[in-house]
Amino acid sequence: MLDQQSAVRLGPRLLAGGMLAIDGGTVQGDLLISPEGRIQALGLGLASGPGVERVDISGKLVSPGLVDAHQHLDKTGVLRFTPNPSGTLQGARDAFxxxxxxxxxxxxxxxxGRTLGRCLSRGTTAIRSHINVDKDAxxxxxxxxxxxxxxxxxxVTLQLVAFMTPHPGQDFDWLAANIDAAVGLADAVGGTPAVSEDPERYLDVIFEAAVRHGKPVDLHLDEHLNPARPLFDAVLDRVERFGMQGRTVLGHCSVLSALPRAEYERIRERIAAARCGVITLPAANLYLQGRDADMLPPRGLTRVADLARAGIPVATASDNIQDPFVPTGSGDMLEIARWTLLAGHLRGDELGLAHRMATEVPAQLMGLGDDYGLxxxxxANLLITDCPDIDTLVAGGPDNLCVLARGRVVSEHSVT
Structure with a gap:
């Protein structure tokens, strides 16, 4: 599709005649890439000029690089070392x-490193990974x-979340003594309050550290289906108290599917008012949730379709890859987008929404700003494929794809 030897040479390049995935649709246009690897200009019929290498990509779809805003790279690939016979969330925690x-x-x-390479080869150019920090790790x-x-x-733009992991007998003195050093190495701070023995105290430690370090908060929130113990109000109270509106991400949110409609809508309005984003993790929640149901086991996801249609920024992500939490996974965010559409009850005419949930929305939640997009x-972090449009890209994936990172070809291969 592109000449790798040509692409790695320094100098400006013009990608001409591609179909650019912009604002949920496609427009034909050219991309001029600077020697530094940034998009210098977009438009139709851009002149190449002296010293500019012209590459014809007519008929190819150009998407911004895929974004995986919730992974666990410290756990990836440990499946054979960490048996989880129960297939439950607690079994996975204990095993790791x-x-x-x-x-x-x-x-x-x-x-x-192996998983980063696999993700990049499939078009993911930005990842946020939660990393356990606790007495075990x-x-x-x-x-x-x-x-x-x-x-x-x-x-790859790699962001790290200091995942301050509570275990039974959590030593809050250890947590308080070590959180600053952990957050100092990270881009965000997070945790999972639902399994803490004192969720309120635990949340205070996390939010206080976030404010001290000027870092965003990214939580695993209510990754369960028990309607008697949601923690949304406790979290959203702290978002307001600590001034973390627009800087807090809520992952999983599974219990929203188990709440009565009126209670869910009340919480949804609070999420919107606090400008929080939500990340659904379909692979983990399909695998881990609902194993104790005698009939009609639940899908385990949050209310993906309703949240997105209500204007809440909802991203989708891989979560775990080949470990006791999710024994499968290839690092392919297009695969995750398909799982999200099917398990999250999106419609066939919302393939474009699934694409945005793997590109624009997670880029927003990670704060990538003007460095991301077309x-x-x-x-110039780009996925160039032989698909005619975004719907086809999500529905079935490409037969031929080329991945550019900062304007350089880093992967190119064919499926056929």
Whole structure:
């Protein structure tokens, strides 16, 4: 599709005649990429000029790079070492905690690097990963991922969430003593209040650290289906109290599907007022939730379609890849978009929405700003495929794809 040897050479390049995925539709146009790897200009019939290499991509669909805003790179690829016979969320937590106590020093770097490469080859150019920080894992995971973040910076935008993980018997003194060092290595701070023995105190520790360090909050919130113990009000109270509106992301939110309609709508209005984003994780919630149901086991996802149609920014993401939480996964965000459409009860005419949930919306929630997208000044992080339109890209995927990171070809292959 593109000449890799040509693409890695320094110098401006003009990608001419492609179909650009912009604002939910496609328009034919050209992309001029600067020597630094940014989009210098967009338009139809751009002149190449002296010294500018022209590459004809007529008939090819150009999408901004895919964005996976919720992964766990410290856990990726440990499935064979971490059996989870119950298939439950707690079984997965216990299995990884046991493994984390004895994992060799280079283990995380090797596994996470492999998954980063697989994600990039499938078009993902930005990832936010939650990294366990607790008495079992210590700082091994977050230190290893901080090094990978620097190593991969020219190919993948990698953000880290200091995932302050509560376990039974959580030592709040340890948490308070170590959270500042953890958040100092991270781009955001998070945790999972539903499994804390004192959720209110736990949330205060997280939000206070976020304010001290000027970092956003990214939580695993109510990843369960028990309508008797939602924590949305406790979290949203703190968003308001600590001034974290527009800087808080709520992952999973599974219990919203188990609440009565009126109660769900009340919480939805609070989420909207607090300008929080929601991330659904279909692979994990389909796999882990509802195993105790005798009849009609629930899908386990949050109210994906309703939240999105109500204007809440909803992204989708991989969560875990080949570990006790999700034993499958290839790093393909288009696959996750399909799972989201099917399991989240989107319609066949909402394939474009599923695409935005894997591109524009997670980029917004990660705060990528003007560096992302098909716009002048953004990094030329692009997925170029042989699909005629966005609907086809999401519905079945490409037979041929080319991935550009900062204007350079980093992967090109054919499925046929």
């Amino acid at each position: 905690a046991k493994y984390a106590r004895t994992a060799p020093p280079d283990d995380i770097t090797r596994r996470a 210590g700082f091994r995971g977050i230190e290893a991922l901080a090094a990978l973040r620097a190593e991969w910076a020219d190919r 716009r002048t000044g953004a990094w």
